[in-house]
Amino acid sequence: MNVVTKTISFSTRGNTDIIDITDRVNKALVESKLKEGAVTISVIGSTGGLTTCEYEPGLISDLKRVIEELVPKNKGYAHDGGWEGGNAHSHLRASLFGASLTFPFVNGELLLGTWQQIIFIDFDTRARQRKVILQFLGV
Amino acid sequence: MNVVTKTISFSTRGNTDIIDITDRVNKALVESKLKEGAVTISVIGSTGGLTTCEYEPGLISDLKRVIEELVPKNKGYAHDGGWEGGNAHSHLRASLFGASLTFPFVNGELLLGTWQQIIFIDFDTRARQRKVILQFLGV
Amino acid sequence: MNVVTKTISFSTRGNTDIIDITDRVNKALVESKLKEGAVTISVIGSTGGLTTCEYEPGLISDLKRVIEELVPKNKGYAHDGGWEGGNAHSHLRASLFGASLTFPFVNGELLLGTWQQIIFIDFDTRARQRKVILQFLGV
Numbered sequence: 001m002n003v004v005t006k007t008i009s010f011s012t013r014g015n016t017d018i019i020d021i022t023d024r025v026n027k028a029l030v031e032s033k034l035k036e037g038a039v040t041i042s043v044i045g046s047t048g049g050l051t052t053c054e055y056e057p058g059l060i061s062d063l064k065r066v067i068e069e070l071v072p073k074n075k076g077y078a079h080d081g082g083w084e085g086g087n088a089h090s091h092l093r094a095s096l097f098g099a100s101l102t103f104p105f106v107n108g109e110l111l112l113g114t115w116q117q118i119i120f121i122d123f124d125t126r127a128r129q130r131k132v133i134l135q136f137l138g139v
Numbered sequence: 140m141n142v143v144t145k146t147i148s149f150s151t152r153g154n155t156d157i158i159d160i161t162d163r164v165n166k167a168l169v170e171s172k173l174k175e176g177a178v179t180i181s182v183i184g185s186t187g188g189l190t191t192c193e194y195e196p197g198l199i200s201d202l203k204r205v206i207e208e209l210v211p212k213n214k215g216y217a218h219d220g221g222w223e224g225g226n227a228h229s230h231l232r233a234s235l236f237g238a239s240l241t242f243p244f245v246n247g248e249l250l251l252g253t254w255q256q257i258i259f260i261d262f263d264t265r266a267r268q269r270k271v272i273l274q275f276l277g278v
Numbered sequence: 279m280n281v282v283t284k285t286i287s288f289s290t291r292g293n294t295d296i297i298d299i300t301d302r303v304n305k306a307l308v309e310s311k312l313k314e315g316a317v318t319i320s321v322i323g324s325t326g327g328l329t330t331c332e333y334e335p336g337l338i339s340d341l342k343r344v345i346e347e348l349v350p351k352n353k354g355y356a357h358d359g360g361w362e363g364g365n366a367h368s369h370l371r372a373s374l375f376g377a378s379l380t381f382p383f384v385n386g387e388l389l390l391g392t393w394q395q396i397i398f399i400d401f402d403t404r405a406r407q408r409k410v411i412l413q414f415l416g417v
Contacts, residue, residue, distance in 0.1 A: 001140035001141070001142070001276075001279035002279070003279070003314050003315050003416055003417055005314060005382060005384050036142050036144060037142050037274075037276065038179045038241075038274055038276060040316045040380045040381070040382050042380075042381055042382055042389060044389060044390065044391045044394070045391040045393075045394060046330060046331060046332045046391055046393045046394040051234045051235075051237060051238070052185060052233070052234065052237075052238045053185060053230060053233075053234045054185045054230055056218060057217075058216070058217035058218040058219075058220075058227070059216075059217070059218040059227060059230055059231075061217045062216040062217050062218050062227050062230075062231055063231060063234060065216075066210055066231050066235070070209065070210075070235075070348065071344055071348075077336070077337075077340040077343075078335075078336035078337070078339045078340050079334060079336040079337040079340050080336075081336075088336070088337060088340050091331060091332055091337055091340075092337075092340055092341060092344050094330070094331075095329045095330065095331045095341060095397075096235075096329075096344070096348075096374075096375070097234075097235070098237065098329060098330075098376065098379070099329075099330045099379075099394070100379055100380050100381055101237070101238075101239055102179045102181075102239050102241045102316075102380045103179070103181055103238075103239055104144060104179050104181055104272050104274035106144050111181060111183060111272050112183065113183045113184040113185055115184075115185045116183070116184060116185040116238070117185075119234075133382050133389050135315075135316055135382035137276060137279075137315065137316060137415060137416075138142055138276075139142055140279035140280070140281070140415075175281050175283060176281050176413075176415065177318045177380075177413055177415060190373045190374075190376060190377075191324060191372070191373065191376075191377045192324060192369060192372075192373045193324045193369055195357060196356075197355070197356035197357040197358075197359075197366070198355075198356070198357040198366060198369055198370075200356045201355040201356050201357050201366050201369075201370055202370060202373060204355075205349055205370050205374070209348065209349075209374075235374075236373075236374070237376065240376070240377075240378055241318045241320075241378050241380045242318070242320055242377075242378055243283060243318050243320055243411050243413035245283050250320060250322060250411050251322065252322045252323040252324055254323075254324045255322070255323060255324040255377070258373075276415060277281055277415075278281055
């Protein structure tokens with residue numbers, strides 16, 4: 001049993017920018033040379049989230065809309081001092097969606113559906129450089 | 140340290156059908172012969188979700204109601220081409236609830252509360268045959 | 279590769295009491311003597327949840343408000359027999375936020391952001407003594 005920890009980084013535009021990181025995870029899995037085990041994917045930072053979604057443009061726009069409906073911006077949040085323009089909603093959305101995922105792999109391949117992509121959501125209000133950790137535990 | 144990967148499959152009726160899979164996970168844990176470690180449970184597909192809940196009929200109906208209130212169906216989602224009858228809401232609900240869980244086990248038993256069941260939620264709009272992966276890492 | 283399972287316990291006041299458990303997780307990581315791997319953190323019980331959040335008083339009050347808006351209490355839930363005063367909302371909130379997290383560690387340190395704390399949320403309606411499992415898998 002081995003552990004292999006990798007970091008991927010990429011630019012985002014913020015404001016619920018949704019990035020498909022599946023290919024990056026697959027590439028890192030090949031490099032790890034592990035065949036069977038689980039990968040934990042986690043965000044460093046409190047305004048990013050991870051989940052899975054079919055990466056289809058219509059659905060991505062629907063997801064942005066649902067996120068805004070669930071936790072609207074500019075609702076006079078205390079973290080923003082009651083003002084508009086802060087990023088309290090970014091934090092709150094990140095807490096709701098979660099900052100880590102774990103998925104199994106077998107025969108060197110992630111066990112995901114064809115229409116099931118791993119997505120990073122940048123909830124923050126500005127463009128950022130993001131780091132996501134990929135840690136593979138397995139044989 | 141060993142890794143044991145199993146697949147369970149079962150029929151669902153779709154439309155927020157909620158299935159208690161705790162007994163299946165416990166059975167697979169016994170078969171794995173592992174005593175201490177963690178099991179990662181994941182859905183293959185983008186319209187199914189996993190979480191925990193007391194599997195009590197009233198609460199299960201409450202959960203279905205909350206899901207409909209959080210992400211209503213037939214809201215003119217782009218993924219459905221703006222029409223009713225699509226499954227955009229199924230995808231969106233799955234992204235919100237998440238497609239994987241990880242739980243520890245010790246002495247060959249999952250560390251769950253008595254009223255804490257592992258549930259699979261089929262958010263899709265039709266009956267399906269579902270596959271869920273159970274991967275045990277441990278000794 | 280080793281597995282180390284620990285339990286932490288603490289008192290909560292219920293009613294969306296939000297506890298920062300990051301220091302407890304770090305302390306247990308040091309005690310485990312493991313340097314690289316992943317920790318799975320899980321709640322025993324069906325009315326507690328885990329996520330990450332910047333532990334800042336304004337944001338914590340915002341998070342409590344968002345939780346009440348997402349899954350309000352006293353909505354005539356079936357689990358409460360249609361009455362007020364039950365804890366159906368506690369269960370439903372726990373199912374939405376989730377009962378487990380997994381985070382990687384490297385060089386004996388959790389890979390979290392400076393403003394990213396691990397929080398336990400007690401959704402129940404009364405003060406409780408809570409148990410959270412910390413299971414470290416690694417080398």
